[in-house]
Amino acid sequence: MTTVRVPAGWPATEEEARAVQDELRAKVVRDEPGPPPGTGRVTGVDVAYDDERDVVVAAAVVLDAASLDVVAEATAVGRISFPYVPGLLAFREIPTVLAALDALPGEPGLVVCDGYGLAHPRRFGLASHLGVLTGLPTIGVAKNPFTFTYADPADERGSAAPLLAGDEEVGRALRTRAGVKPVFVSVGHRVSLDNACAHTLALAPEFRLPESTRRADALCRRALREALQEAPQGLSQEPATRH
DNA sequence: GCGACAG
DNA sequence: ATCTTGTCGC
Numbered sequence: 001m002t003t004v005r006v007p008a009g010w011p012a013t014e015e016e017a018r019a020v021q022d023e024l025r026a027k028v029v030r031d032e033p034g035p036p037p038g039t040g041r042v043t044g045v046d047v048a049y050d051d052e053r054d055v056v057v058a059a060a061v062v063l064d065a066a067s068l069d070v071v072a073e074a075t076a077v078g079r080i081s082f083p084y085v086p087g088l089l090a091f092r093e094i095p096t097v098l099a100a101l102d103a104l105p106g107e108p109g110l111v112v113c114d115g116y117g118l119a120h121p122r123r124f125g126l127a128s129h130l131g132v133l134t135g136l137p138t139i140g141v142a143k144n145p146f147t148f149t150y151a152d153p154a155d156e157r158g159s160a161a162p163l164l165a166g167d168e169e170v171g172r173a174l175r176t177r178a179g180v181k182p183v184f185v186s187v188g189h190r191v192s193l194d195n196a197c198a199h200t201l202a203l204a205p206e207f208r209l210p211e212s213t214r215r216a217d218a219l220c221r222r223a224l225r226e227a228l229q230e231a232p233q234g235l236s237q238e239p240a241t242r243h
Numbered sequence: 244g245c246g247a248c249a250g
Numbered sequence: 251a252t253c254t255t256g257t258c259g260c
Contacts, residue, residue: 047250049251084251086248092251093250115249125249146249184249 001057001223004078004099010091017088018122025124027132034110034137034191037202038066041109044212045100045130047093048224054079057227058096059220060104061212068203068211074103075223086146087121090129097130108136110191110199112212116140117188119148119163119171131189138188139196141210145173145184155179158201172197176204183208 011017042065047058055077062072076099082091093115101108117127117140127140145163150173153159157178163171163186171186174197185200187193203210209217 047251049250051251084250086250089249113249120249140249142249144249147247 001075001077001227002099002103004076004096006079006081006095010081010095014085014088017082017085017091021090021122021124021129024129024132025122028118028124028128029131029190030187030192032137032190032192034139034195034199037195037198040065041071041107042112042199042203042212043101043104043108043110044112044114044210044214044216045097046114046213046216046220047096048217048220049080050224050228051080053228055224055227056080056092056096057220057224058093058100059216059223060097060100060108061215061219062104062106062108063203063212063215065109065202068205070215072105073215073219074100074105075219076100076103077223077227089115090126093126094130094133098133101134111136111138111188112199112203112210113138113140113188114142114213114217116142116146116171116184117186119146119165119184119186121147123170125186125188127186127188137190139191139199140171140186140188141200141213142184142186143209148184150182150184153182160197169193174200176201176210177208180208
C-alpha cells in the first residue's frame with residue numbers, strides 16, 4: 001500500500017474549495033459518449049476513514065468489463081485532507097484516490113465513483129473532479145438522492161427516472177434490482193448519461209450496487225483495518241520509506 | 244434564520 | 251462514512 005501526502009495548495013477552507021470547483025467545472029467534457037459497456041476495463045474506487053486517528057484509505061479495483069473478474073487492485077493510505085462537508089466530498093477523498101489509481105499496474109479504463117458527478121450543487125461532484133484531474137472517463141453511482149428529487153422508477157430492473165434539480169435533469173434514478181431502492185447515476189467526465197446508466201446496469205447483474213464499487217468498498221475497509229492494526233497510533237509524519 | 248445534505 | 255447483535259432468508 002502506498003502512502004500519500006495532502007497536496008501542496010490543497011484548499012484549507014470551504015470558500016477556497018468552492019472556488020476550485022467553480023474554476024475546474026469548465027474543464028468537464030460532456031460531448032463524448034464514453035467507452036462501450038461490456039468492453040475493456042472498469043475501475044471502482046472507494047474510501048474508508050478513521051477520523052479519530054486521522055487515517056484514510058482508498059482502494060482502486062480494476063475489473064474486466066465483460067466477465068467482471070478482478071484483474072488488478074491497489075490501495076493507498078493518507079491523512080484526512082478535508083472534513084466532510086456536503087458538496088465538498090471530493091476534497092476529502094481525491095488525494096488518496098489519485099494515489100491508489102497511480103499505484104495500479106495498468107490503465108484504469110472507465111472509473112466508477114461512489115458518489116456524484118454532475119448531480120452536485122455546483123455541478124462538479126467527486127466523479128467530475130476526478131475525471132478532470134486524471135483525464136479519464138468517469139461516472140458517479142450514489143446510494144442516496146442527496147438534495148435532488150425523483151419519481152420512483154417502475155419496479156423492474158432497468159427502469160429509470162430523471163434525477164432532478166428543479167426541472168434540470170442532473171442524473172438518473174436507476175433500478176438495478178427489481179423492487180429494490182434505485183441507485184443514482186450521474187455523469188462525471190467524457191461519458192454520456194445514457195452510457196453511464198448502461199455501464200451501471202452491466203456492472204450490477206446481481207446486486208443493487210455495481211460490482212466495481214462493491215469490490216472497492218470491501219478492499220478499502222479491509223485495508224483500513226489492517227493499517228490500523230499495524231500503526232494503532234495513526235500515521236507517522238513522514239511518508240513510509242523503502243529499504 | 245433554520246434544517247437538509249454524496250461519503 | 252461510522253457506531254453495532256441478532257435475525258430472517260436465499
